[in-house]
Amino acid sequence: MTTIEPDPADLEPIHPYSLARISHVALRAGAVLAQSGASVRVVHEGARMVAEGLGVEVLGMRSGYASFEITLARGHHSITRMMQIGPHGVNHRLDFAVRELLKRASQGDMTPDAIEAELKRLQKDTPRHPPWLVAIATGAACAAFGRLLGSDWLSFGPVLAAASIGQSVRHLLLGRRFNVFVVAAIVGCISAALGGLGARLIGSSTTELAMMASILLLVPGVPSTNAQTDVMDGYPTMGSARAVTVIMIMVFAVTGLWLAEFVLRIHT
Amino acid sequence: MTATWIAMLPHLAHQAAFGALAAAGFGVLFNFGWRTLAWCAVAGALALAVRTVVQQTGGSLEAATFAAAFVTSFTAILALRWLGPACNAVALAGCIPMVPGAFFGQAMLGYMAVAADTTGSSTAQIVAASQAFVRVLSIVGAIGAGLAIPAYLLKSRQF
Numbered sequence: 001m002t003t004i005e006p007d008p009a010d011l012e013p014i015h016p017y018s019l020a021r022i023s024h025v026a027l028r029a030g031a032v033l034a035q036s037g038a039s040v041r042v043v044h045e046g047a048r049m050v051a052e053g054l055g056v057e058v059l060g061m062r063s064g065y066a067s068f069e070i071t072l073a074r075g076h077h078s079i080t081r082m083m084q085i086g087p088h089g090v091n092h093r094l095d096f097a098v099r100e101l102l103k104r105a106s107q108g109d110m111t112p113d114a115i116e117a118e119l120k121r122l123q124k125d126t127p128r129h130p131p132w133l134v135a136i137a138t139g140a141a142c143a144a145f146g147r148l149l150g151s152d153w154l155s156f157g158p159v160l161a162a163a164s165i166g167q168s169v170r171h172l173l174l175g176r177r178f179n180v181f182v183v184a185a186i187v188g189c190i191s192a193a194l195g196g197l198g199a200r201l202i203g204s205s206t207t208e209l210a211m212m213a214s215i216l217l218l219v220p221g222v223p224s225t226n227a228q229t230d231v232m233d234g235y236p237t238m239g240s241a242r243a244v245t246v247i248m249i250m251v252f253a254v255t256g257l258w259l260a261e262f263v264l265r266i267h268t
Numbered sequence: 269m270t271a272t273w274i275a276m277l278p279h280l281a282h283q284a285a286f287g288a289l290a291a292a293g294f295g296v297l298f299n300f301g302w303r304t305l306a307w308c309a310v311a312g313a314l315a316l317a318v319r320t321v322v323q324q325t326g327g328s329l330e331a332a333t334f335a336a337a338f339v340t341s342f343t344a345i346l347a348l349r350w351l352g353p354a355c356n357a358v359a360l361a362g363c364i365p366m367v368p369g370a371f372f373g374q375a376m377l378g379y380m381a382v383a384a385d386t387t388g389s390s391t392a393q394i395v396a397a398s399q400a401f402v403r404v405l406s407i408v409g410a411i412g413a414g415l416a417i418p419a420y421l422l423k424s425r426q427f
Contacts, residue, residue, distance in 0.1 A: 037298070045427050090298040092357055099353070099427055129296050141293025141365075144286040148316070149370050167297075212370050219369030222298065225360055228412030232420075250369070254376035261377075 007076075017054055017112050019079040023072050025112040025119075026050040027083035029105075030061075030068050032098050032119055037090035039226050040235040043068070046099065049106035050115060065241035087180065088245075090222045094126045131171050138217045139164030142191075146206075146213030151199075155210035158198025162214040166191030170217070181252045188215045188256020189263075196264050211260060218253040220246045280320050287316025290365035298361065304354055307347075311362025315340045319366060330406045337363050337414025345422045353427070356419055363415060368407040375400035 030047035038046070040063045048058050051072055059071040059078060069082040101122065105115050129137070142163035143156045151159070166187045173183045195214030199207045224246045231239035291312025295305045315336040322332035337359075344351060344359035351358055378397025382390045 042427065049427070092295075092298050092300045092304070092354070094299070095357075096354060103427070127301075128299055134296055137293040137296035139293075141290045141297070144289035144293065145365065145370075147286045148283065148290065148365060209370075212373050215373070216369045217297070219367055219372075221294065221364040221367040222360065224367065224408055225363070225412050225415060228409070229416060232412075232416055250372050251376060254373050254380075257373060258377060258380055 015055075015074065019056060019072050019074060019077060020081065021112050022051055022054045022056050023070055023079055023081040024083075025054070025115050026058075026070055026072070027068055027081060028116060028119060029098065029102055030063075030070075031083050031085045032123060033095060034063070034068065034085050035088060035091075036095035036098065037088070037092070037222050037226070038095050039229045039233065040238045041229075041233045042099070046102045049102045053106040053108045053110065054112060055108070063235065063238050065238060065245070087174075088223065091126070091128075093128075094122060097122045097126050131168065134171070135164040135167040136160075138167040142213050142216050145216045146210060149209050149213060151206040151209035151213055152204050154202050155195075155199040155204040155206055155213075158202060158204070159195050159210050159213045162191045162193075162195035162198060162210075163217050165194055166214065167217055181248055184218050184249045184252040185256040185259075188218055188253035189259045190256075191215050191217070192257040192260035193263055196260060196266065200264070207264075208261075208266060211257060211264075211266070215253050215257050218249060220249050276320075276324055279324075280317055283320040284313040284317040287362075287365045288313035291315075291362050294364045295361050300357075300361065304351075304358060307344075307351055307354075307358045308361040311340050311344060311358050312365055313362075314343060315362045316365060330403070330410050333366050333407050334410035334414045336366060337411045338418060341415045342418040342422075345418055356415075359415055363411050366407070366411055368404045371400045371404045371407065375404060 026047040029050050030043045033043045033046050043063055044061045047061060047070055051058050051070070056072045056074045059073050062069045066085055067082055068085055069080065071078060071080040098119065101115070101118050104110060139160040139162070143160040146155060146159045169190055170183055170187045173186065174180065191214040192211040196207050196211040199210035204210060223242045227239045227242035227246065230236070230242060288309040292305050292309040295308035300308055318339045319332040319336035322335045323329065327335070340362045341356070341359040344355040344362070348355050375397045378393055378400060382393050382397065385393070
């Protein structure tokens, strides 16, 4: 007579939180970190802290540029889930606030609901500098870049103004969910044209440098170093994706600059 | 020797001041807090000062950039007590003014000009554009390696 052995997984005790619920919170935490500019190592470590704090084992994780997957296990059960990652940006204060939250979650005294509610609160309430200040600061940074590149003092003001206007336009267009590469081309053209025109009108002898400095707000500095960090940490796929994105943004930005040079008849 | 260094001071101060301004300006864009922004400015000044000194003593731009990134990262990690876990982010912000966006622009504009050239005499332009592109790769590599090596060696890669 054949005896049917029960599946060991069916004999396990009932747990307060399902694997699906835990995976969702872990993925969400990782996605927020990724969108704030964290490297893949930090994203994976953050998701692992959430999962282990909630008492499950992480069997594996995989990060792509636009998605994040995790496999969790508890006893004989395992689950694999994936989540979309939104637009990548850099938000230092949110990044580190989320890291602090995940350190608390790893102690094991937070529920998935509490972690998720705190994540949402941080995304909503973490302070940001006002857009006008970001615009002026970015303009000042580009003007400083111009000085470092060798542009004259006369072009300092026009570059500051042009890059500030460019940053305002970028803020406006990205807020309306325009394609990030198209935005790079538009902002590159506007900033370079305004910077070059202003420098020319004011009598600067370094108009071309002023145009170049005016678009340097578009250079993705953090992603370009994150790309190397990811490769060094053993995530070449993500590193390569970041590098390609950096190159694409720069190609579009320079296309905008080229258009501005054509409009201002710089090389004709 | 001393006279040479004294003569170099105005240029050094200029580079450090604008390095600080560029790093702090990008720090605002990256939403660093006010206290951390001050450290970003210090890191930017340090990076540009080191790069300028190495260049003035005969080093290439690439070698100077590597030295600057290395010193900035190393110093930020040593200042862990004051900077906290953000030390690596501060070092990165300090190195942003050295990212070779202008070289990339030169390279791309050069290639565009070559593509539009119909005279068949664009060899010099191809060489110049390629040289600018190679410099982009080597400078970005120098920044990445300079930032990462101290972080790996001093095991400061905490969460």
